[in-house]
Amino acid sequence: xxxxxxxxxxxxxxxxxxxxxxxxxxxxxxxxxxxxxxxxxxxxxxxxxxxxxxxxxxxxxxxxxxxxxxxxxxxxxxxxxxxxxxxxxxxxxxxxxxxxxxxxxxxxxxxxxxxxxxxxxxxxxxxxxxxxxxxxxxxxxxxxxxxxxxxxxxxxxxxxxxxxxxxxxxxxxxxxxxxxxxxxxxxxxxxxxxxxxxxxxxxxxx
Numbered sequence: 001x002x003x004x005x006x007x008x009x010x011x012x013x014x015x016x017x018x019x020x021x022x023x024x025x026x027x028x029x030x031x032x033x034x035x036x037x038x039x040x041x042x043x044x045x046x047x048x049x050x051x052x053x054x055x056x057x058x059x060x061x062x063x064x065x066x067x068x069x070x071x072x073x074x075x076x077x078x079x080x081x082x083x084x085x086x087x088x089x090x091x092x093x094x095x096x097x098x099x100x101x102x103x104x105x106x107x108x109x110x111x112x113x114x115x116x117x118x119x120x121x122x123x124x125x126x127x128x129x130x131x132x133x134x135x136x137x138x139x140x141x142x143x144x145x146x147x148x149x150x151x152x153x154x155x156x157x158x159x160x161x162x163x164x165x166x167x168x169x170x171x172x173x174x175x176x177x178x179x180x181x182x183x184x185x186x187x188x189x190x191x192x193x194x195x196x197x198x199x200x201x202x203x204x205x206x
Contacts, residue, residue, distance in 0.1 A: 003124060003125040003126060003127050003175065003176055004084065004085070004088055004094075004124050004125070004126055004127060005127035005202065005203065006088050006092070006093050006094060006127055006203050007084060007088065007094045007096060007126040007127050007128075008025065008093065008094065008095045008096065008126060008127065008128045008129075008130070008198065008203065009096045009098070009099040009101070009126040009128070009129050009130070010022050010025075010095075010096070010097055010098070010130045010132065010194075011098060011099070011101045011102060011105075011129065011130065011131050011132070011165065011169075012131060012132035012133065012134060012165075012183060013105075013134060013136065013139050013158050013161050013162050013165070014139055014143060014158060014161075015134060015138070015139025015140065015141075015142040015143045015158075016132040016133075016134045016139060016183050017132060017134075017142075017183065017187060017190070018097050018098065018132055019040070019097050020187055021130070021132065021187075021190060021191060021194060022038060022040070022095050022096070022097040023038070024187070024191040024194075025095055025191070025194055025195065025198065026038040026095050028191075028195055029093055029095070029198070032204075034093050034204075035091060035092045035093065036092060036093045036094070036095060037084075037087040037092045037093070037094050037095070038094075038095045038097075039077070039084065039094060039095070039096050039097070040096060040097035040098060041070075041073065041074060041077060041096065041097070041098045041099060041102065042055075042070070042073050043073055043076070043077045045073060045076055045077070045080075047069060047072050047073040047076065048073045048077075050069060051066070051069050051070060051073060054066060054069075063107065063110035063111050064111060066107065067103065067107040067111060067115075067116055067119060068119070070102075070103045070107065071103070071119045071120060074099070074100060074103070074120070074123060075122075075123075078123060078124075084096070093203060096126070099123075099126065100120045100123045101129070101131075101165070101168055101169070101172065103116055103119070103120050104116055104117060104120060104164065104165075104168040105161045105162075105164040105165040105168055106161055106164075108164045109157060109160045109161060109164065113164070113167070125172070125175050125176040126176055127176070127177065127201070127202075127203060128176070128177050128179070128197065128198065128201060128203065129169075129172060129176050129177065129178045129179070130178075130179050130181060130194055130197070131165065131169055131178065131179070131180045131181065132181050132183040132190065133162075133180050133181065133182065133183050134183030134184065135183075135184070136155055136158045136159050136162060137155070138183070138184060139158060139183075140155050140158070177201070179193075179194075179197050181193055181194065
């Protein structure tokens with residue numbers, strides 16, 4: 001499947017700071033006169049909002065239902081009238097906080113990896129993929145500052161998620177431009193490394 005060249009994705013375990021890095025990258029691209037659409041998963045669609053309720057434990061759902069909801073949300077996110085492909089077709093750079101790799105890492109804790117892989121096989125790769133790698137213990141310290149935790153935000157679970165990420169990204173490195181970043185560095189240092197990779201890519205030169 002052909003990658004979506006101007007799609008930039010940021011991934012990491014909970015507490016890795018992908019949301020902050022996506023925001024900083026978006027700001028910097030705009031400062032350099034690039035047209036950017038910043039987005040994230042789960043989305044703000046009705047399906048995405050339902051997923052967020054489940055993650056907050058406001059609603060109950062079995063792992064298979066959650067996996068299918070994520071795939072449905074992603075399909076709409078990708079192909080909807082105001083989705084990723086529409087923005088890429090309009091000439092925008094798309095910066096996405098989490099994408100299919102989150103499903104492969106998180107949902108594969110409670111379901112077979114091959115099932116989740118098949119469910120997400122129809123989604124194309126991004127042009128650039130950043131994985132902010134962070135020790136689970138460090139992520140837990142950061143999460144402890146929050147007022148509430150989502151159902152996925154537990155140490156044992158996050159260790160499994162990180163292990164799944166490493167498996168998934170080993171395969172992803174053969175189909176997309178993957179950069180693994182040291183998540184223990186400062187926010188500014190990580191942002192600078194991301195920027196340098198983006199600046200040197202075909203995304204920035206177009």
